[in-house]
Amino acid sequence: xxxxxxxxxxxxxxxxxxSVMAACSGNNGTANNESxxxxxxxTGSEATAKPDxxxxxxKRLNVWAGExxxxxxxxxxxxxxxxxxxxxDMLPQDKWAEKLNLIMSSGEAYDIVTSYSDxxxxxxxxxxxALVDLGPLIEEFGPNIKAALKPESIEALKVNGKLYAIPxxxxxxxxxxxxxxxxxLEKLDLSMPTTTDELTNVLTQFKEKDPGGNxxxxxxxxxxxxxxxxxxxxxxxxxxxxxxxxxxxLVPRVLDPSYKDYVAYTGSLYKNGLIDRxxxxxxxxxxxxxxxxxxxxAIVVHWADIPALSESLAKTKPxxxxxxVPPLKGPNGEFGFAANAGFDRLSYIPxxxxxxxxxxxxxxxxxxxxxxxNMAIGVEGTHYKVVDGAYEPIQxxxxxxxxxxxxxxxxxxxxxxxxxxQARVRKNPVMFEAFDFLNNxxxxxxxxxxxxxxxxxxxxxxxxxxxxxxxxxxxxxxLIAGAESIDGLEDFQKKYMAAGGEASSKEVNEWYATxxx
Amino acid sequence: xxxKTAKDYMLDGTIYIVLIAMGLITLLPFVNVFSKxxxxxxxxxxxxxxxxxxxxxxxxxxxxxxxxxxLNSLWISVIIxxxxxxxxxxITALTAYPLSKRELPGMGFIIVLFIxxxxxxxxxIPNYLLVRELGLINNLGSLxxxxxxxxxxxLVIKSYFENLPASLEESAKLEGARNLTILFRIILxxxxxxxxxxxxxxAVYYWNDYFHPMLYINSTSLKPLQLYLQDIVMNADTSSxxxxxADDLMNVPAEGVRSATVIASTIPILLVxxxxxxxxxxxxxxxSVKG
Numbered sequence: 001x002x003x004x005x006x007x008x009x010x011x012x013x014x015x016x017x018x019s020v021m022a023a024c025s026g027n028n029g030t031a032n033n034e035s036x037x038x039x040x041x042x043t044g045s046e047a048t049a050k051p052d053x054x055x056x057x058x059k060r061l062n063v064w065a066g067e068x069x070x071x072x073x074x075x076x077x078x079x080x081x082x083x084x085x086x087x088x089d090m091l092p093q094d095k096w097a098e099k100l101n102l103i104m105s106s107g108e109a110y111d112i113v114t115s116y117s118d119x120x121x122x123x124x125x126x127x128x129x130a131l132v133d134l135g136p137l138i139e140e141f142g143p144n145i146k147a148a149l150k151p152e153s154i155e156a157l158k159v160n161g162k163l164y165a166i167p168x169x170x171x172x173x174x175x176x177x178x179x180x181x182x183x184x185l186e187k188l189d190l191s192m193p194t195t196t197d198e199l200t201n202v203l204t205q206f207k208e209k210d211p212g213g214n215x216x217x218x219x220x221x222x223x224x225x226x227x228x229x230x231x232x233x234x235x236x237x238x239x240x241x242x243x244x245x246x247x248x249x250l251v252p253r254v255l256d257p258s259y260k261d262y263v264a265y266t267g268s269l270y271k272n273g274l275i276d277r278x279x280x281x282x283x284x285x286x287x288x289x290x291x292x293x294x295x296x297x298a299i300v301v302h303w304a305d306i307p308a309l310s311e312s313l314a315k316t317k318p319x320x321x322x323x324x325v326p327p328l329k330g331p332n333g334e335f336g337f338a339a340n341a342g343f344d345r346l347s348y349i350p351x352x353x354x355x356x357x358x359x360x361x362x363x364x365x366x367x368x369x370x371x372x373x374n375m376a377i378g379v380e381g382t383h384y385k386v387v388d389g390a391y392e393p394i395q396x397x398x399x400x401x402x403x404x405x406x407x408x409x410x411x412x413x414x415x416x417x418x419x420x421x422q423a424r425v426r427k428n429p430v431m432f433e434a435f436d437f438l439n440n441x442x443x444x445x446x447x448x449x450x451x452x453x454x455x456x457x458x459x460x461x462x463x464x465x466x467x468x469x470x471x472x473x474x475x476x477x478x479l480i481a482g483a484e485s486i487d488g489l490e491d492f493q494k495k496y497m498a499a500g501g502e503a504s505s506k507e508v509n510e511w512y513a514t515x516x517x
Numbered sequence: 518x519x520x521k522t523a524k525d526y527m528l529d530g531t532i533y534i535v536l537i538a539m540g541l542i543t544l545l546p547f548v549n550v551f552s553k554x555x556x557x558x559x560x561x562x563x564x565x566x567x568x569x570x571x572x573x574x575x576x577x578x579x580x581x582x583x584x585x586x587x588l589n590s591l592w593i594s595v596i597i598x599x600x601x602x603x604x605x606x607x608i609t610a611l612t613a614y615p616l617s618k619r620e621l622p623g624m625g626f627i628i629v630l631f632i633x634x635x636x637x638x639x640x641x642i643p644n645y646l647l648v649r650e651l652g653l654i655n656n657l658g659s660l661x662x663x664x665x666x667x668x669x670x671x672l673v674i675k676s677y678f679e680n681l682p683a684s685l686e687e688s689a690k691l692e693g694a695r696n697l698t699i700l701f702r703i704i705l706x707x708x709x710x711x712x713x714x715x716x717x718x719x720a721v722y723y724w725n726d727y728f729h730p731m732l733y734i735n736s737t738s739l740k741p742l743q744l745y746l747q748d749i750v751m752n753a754d755t756s757s758x759x760x761x762x763a764d765d766l767m768n769v770p771a772e773g774v775r776s777a778t779v780i781a782s783t784i785p786i787l788l789v790x791x792x793x794x795x796x797x798x799x800x801x802x803x804x805s806v807k808g
Contacts, residue, residue, distance in 0.1 A: 061735070064748055066768055068586060068737045089655075089735040092744070094751035102732065106649055172763065285772075289564035304766035312562035344762040406764045424764065431767075 056355050057085040058362055060112040061103065063345065064093040065407045073401040074375055074408045081374070082365035084358065097121055104130055107352040111359040112410055117167070117343035120462035125348070126159040132349040133162045137360040144367040145360075148413045156454045157346070165346040166363060166411040171421040173339035173447050174438040177232045178221070178325040179291070179306070180298040184211040195329045196236050196265060203274035206297040212317075214295050221269070222276040222296040224287040228476035229253070230266060230300055232337065236330030237262040240338040240448040242469060243508060250451065250512045252505070254472045254489075254496055261331070263479045263486060270480050280481055294320060303435045307428045324437050327446040336446050337438070342453030347410035363410045372413050376420040378402050384423055391423035399427060451515070452508070460507045464500030471496060553776035554578055561772045581777040586737070586745060591785070593657070594724060594742040598786075601661045601723040606716050609671045610708075614700050616671075617678035635668045641732070648733055659733035660726065660741070667722075670715045677711040678704060713793045724786045742782045749778050 062069060069075055069088035079085055089110075091099050100115055104125060115121070125131050138145050145166065157165050178199075185192065185202065188211055193199040205211075206220040223230060234240060237258040243250040246257065253259055269275045276282060276296070290296040292309050294317035301309070303324075313320045327335040347363070349356050366372065377384045377391055383398045384391045393399070406421075413420075426432045452461070475492055478484040497505075521529075548568055553561050557572030565571045581587055615621055616628065639647070644663065653659035681704065689699050705712070727743035734740055749770055 066770065070737065071585075088737075090737055092731055092751075093748040095731075099731065102645065103735070106645070106654070108654070108735070170762070175763075286564075288562065292559075293563035293565070302763070302766060304763045307767075308558070308562055308771070312559035315557075315559040316563045316565075344764075403768065406762070424767070427767075 055084050056358055057087060058111040058355060058359060059109065060086055060088045060114065061100075061108075061110045062088050062090050062114045062407060063096065063116060064090050065404050067404060069404075069407070072404055072408075074405050077374060078366060078371075078408060081368070081371040082362050084362050084365075086362070091115065104350060109352050109354050110350055111353040111355050112347055112363070113350055114168075114345055114347040114407075114410055117346050119457045122157075122165055122346055122348070123159045123457040123462070125350075126162075126164040130351055131164040132351060132353065132356045133164060134166065134349065134360065135163050137349075137357060138163070141357060141360045142364045144364045144369075145411060148367045148372070148411055148415075150414045152454060153343070153414065156342070156456055159457060165348040167343040168345040168347070168406070168409050168412050169343055169414055169417075170340040170453075171344075171412075171418045172425075172435070172439050173341075173449075174337045174442070175231070175340065176300060176302045177327075177337065177438060178230070178298050179301050179309075179322050179434075180325050181212070182321045182323050183319055184297050187211045192323070193325060193328060196233065196331065199233070199325070199328055200269065200274065203269065203298070204272070207273055212294055212297065217295050219276045219290055219296040220274045221298040221300075222282065222287045222290045223279050223300050224282045224284050225280050225477065226473055227279075227287075227300060228266075228473055228480055232300075232325060232328055233266065234262060235336040235338070235446075235448070236328045236334060237265070238330065238332070238334040240336045241450045241452075242338075243452055244448075245451075250505075250508050252468070252472070252496075252501065254475070255493060255501075255505075258334075260486060260489065263476065266480050267482065267486075271482065275480070280477060292316065298325075303425075303431060303438060306431045306434050310430045324434050326437075327442065336448040337442070339447035339449045340453060341449050341451070344406075345409075366409070367411055367413065369413060369416075372409075373416070373420060375405055375408060376402070376413075376417060377405075377423045390426075391420060393423045393427055395427065398423070451512070455508075455511055458504075458507045458511060460500065460503040464504050468496065468499065468501055468504065471499060550776045550779055553773055554780045555777075556773060558771045558773045561776075577771075577773045577777045578781065581774060582781050587742075587778070587781065589738060590740055590742040590745040591782070593739060594782075595785075597657060597660050597741055598720050598723040600657075601664065602716055602719045604661060605665050605667070605670075605719040606712060608665045609667070609674055609715065610700075610705060610712070612666060613671050613674040613678055614704065617675045631668045631671065645732060654733055655735045655739065656733075657739060660723070660729050663729070664722065664726070667719070670718055674708070674711055674715060677708060681707060717789065717793050720789060721786060746778055746782050750775055 065072075069090060075086065075088070096115070097118060100113070100121070103110070104113075149166070150169075153167050153169055154163055157163055157167055180192075180202075182192070184206060188205050188209055190202050190205060191198075193202045203220040207218065210218045212218060231240075234253075238244065239253045239256050239258055239262065243252050244256060245251075253262075266275065270277075270279075276287070276290070279287075282290075287296075287299055288301070288305065288309060291299040291301075292312035294313065299309075310322075313322070327337060329335045349359050353359060366375065377393070378398065378401060380386065382394065383402055384393050386392070393402075403424075406424075422432075422435075425435045455461075475484065479486060545568070549566070552566050552568060552570040554577060555573055555575060556566045556570040557574060558577075560566050560571035616624065618624075621627070638644075648654060648659045648663065651659075651662070653662065685703060685707070686699055689703050694702070725743060727741070727747055730741050730744045731747075734744065
């Protein structure tokens with residue numbers, strides 16, 4: 001080879017590394033304008049039956065969904081009922097917030113943006129003046145919106161006294177509990193545990209008598225590595241939520257006087273081999289695998305995970321039956337589940353929208369009670385039937401045509417939607433039974449509302465919350481697994497306060513004091 | 518001549534076995550995903566699927582490859598890959614050819630300019646602004662235009678051109694051929710191996726790129742396969758359940774569906790390799806110059 005080649009190839013090789021890392025090589029010398037189809041909103045909506053002034057086509061940005069919004073049956077329904085043609089793009093599943101930031105800052109002309117409920121992001125946009133103040137628009141064009149939203153939802157979303165978003169509120173209260181093999185209970189002649197002591201006894205029997213015949217692999221209770229705060233058990237120690245009322249103050253779990261007791265209890269379960277020995281290394285799928293293959297006697301899961309588990313268990317262990325454990329009473333008689341409050345999604349109108357008034361009119365039209373009901377659960381007799389006052393889905397059309405309906409909503413009929421929504425849970429009877437047990441059959445006192453769910457935007461809390469929760473979670477794992485001793489709690493508490501816990505706590509309790517009045 | 522002893526055969530055998538075993542190990546994750554894509558969901562869920570499928574079925578695969586979004590994304594990816602590769606090869610060869618001529622004035626300076634862009638570039642945000650100002654947001658052009666030329670690939674082609682015998686061009690000139698004719702009728706046909714190799718580099722880049730579409734593409738109907746794949750795979754990550762509503766959890770695609778999507782979107786680009794293989798082996802130049 002000639003010398004220049006060697007030289008160039010050395011330079012080129014080293015440069016390759018750089019260009020590979022930059023993941024974006026080269027620049028264009030020629031302005032080769034590859035004109036593809038410019039995606040301008042299509043004009044002319046032939047489906048509009050209404051004769052009044054021509055309605056512009058609207059553009060919406062929405063969260064990721066498994067199917068294309070624009071061809072989903074609900075899109076057609078909404079186009080017919082609102083008279084607007086809507087073109088919807090969607091955010092990616094992963095890192096959606098980054099993409100949304102990019103789009104918001106580049107001034108793309110979307111008329112409605114719907115994202116997951118991220119209060120920090122939302123109030124950031126609102127404070128930077130990126131969003132349209134919805135108050136006057138709703139006053140003028142939004143009678144249905146006013147009727148649909150509850151005042152407390154509106155209050156919670158106000159930033160500096162103005163409303164910039166329309167929420168989709170959460171539709172159910174309780175997420176998860178301990179799912180336990182009832183056939184194992186029967187085999188050992190045990191009854192469903194109702195206290196933490198009974199739970200210990202049941203798990204001990206599971207371990208000693210091995211009712212599943214799993215030998216060495218037998219696991220009484222499996223959890224995943226980041227699940228050191230075990231729903232239901234944590235309620236038995238009076239700390240169902242991340243922040244709980246202790247003598248009139250909201251206190252995070254790690255500062256809660258009961259925290260020590262909780263850790264002592266779960267730590268002893270682990271030490272005695274009643275909690276999965278490998279739980280620290282368990283991923284979501286590993287824990288589920290153990291329950292689905294019949295190796296584990298109990299698992300902590302969301303009710304929405306049940307269909308997959310039940311289907312699998314039916315094949316591997318046809319005799320298996322399972323149920324959620326009811327709220328356990330702790331040593332001091334406390335019990336309860338964390339109850340969701342707040343929002344799933346927020347819809348707002350960016351300043352760059354070309355048709356803010358039309359966007360509000362569209363939202364208003366979508367919340368017209370009959371339209372909303374049709375969007376949510378379809379037509380009676382076609383998509384659903386009413387059985388004992390409850391909405392039962394008719395399959396498969398309900399799944400085919402309404403499964404993604406929730407994604408189309410910009411605001412919900414907050415009074416009726418939770419009832420409509422349960423039709424979606426009834427798609428799977430096993431899942432509904434579990435859901436029903438947790439959400440409909442529990443007494444009100446077993447549902448401890450997450451007060452912070454409806455709290456207004458708090459800067460320190462929003463900034464630190466996720467990081468502090470991770471901190472507590474990691475620390476609790478170490479305590480349960482015996483890698484740290486509870487004697488170090490005070491040191492950890494100091495670290496926690498310094499890492500933003502103090503600022504958050506102050507802010508949260510200032511707000512809490514106003515609420516108590 | 519040295520003759521292999523029994524000991525040598527033993528040693529060779531051991532080396533072969535170890536190397537083959539290590540090669541197979543790298544294949545295992547792929548085989549595992551493939552097995553999941555053709556297994557029953559209950560078997561995957563309970564952790565029974567390892568190397569071999571459990572409860573063989575093809576319904577999942579059929580469901581994936583007939584879904585309209587998958588087909589649409591596949592089509593978009595094919596368009597980008599084919600148009601991008603052809604465009605890139607053309608532009609790259611057109612740049613490399615003059616630079617392979619030593620008599621080009623100011624050549625050193627031009628090369629430095631090119632090399633400079635390999636080391637430094639504006640970064641993501643300036644690139645985004647540029648693409649936006651060009652009106653290419655949400656347009657497939659945004660995925661092709663910025664990547665049309667890779668300087669590294671250009672340099673490889675350039676050095677290949679430099680090593681072609683100068684007498685070929687001289688004789689063509691004597692016959693009255695002009696520069697473009699020489700490039701397209703003589704140089705490029707003789708450059709099969711390098712064009713195939715660089716073409717494969719480009720094709721794999723265009724096929725696998727998900728970062729740029731993630732930035733520039735908003736419409737569902739314009740999403741290439743990698744973006745679709747990413748959405749499907751990330752969807753299952755329930756550890757970030759904070760963002761997820763119960764509706765999302767109820768709609769998480771099954772592991773089998775995810776595996777089948779991964780397999781279905783990998784196969785097309787894998788198929789390109791065997792077809793290009795022959796160009797890597799064949800020495801086109803052999804026999805072109807006598808004496």
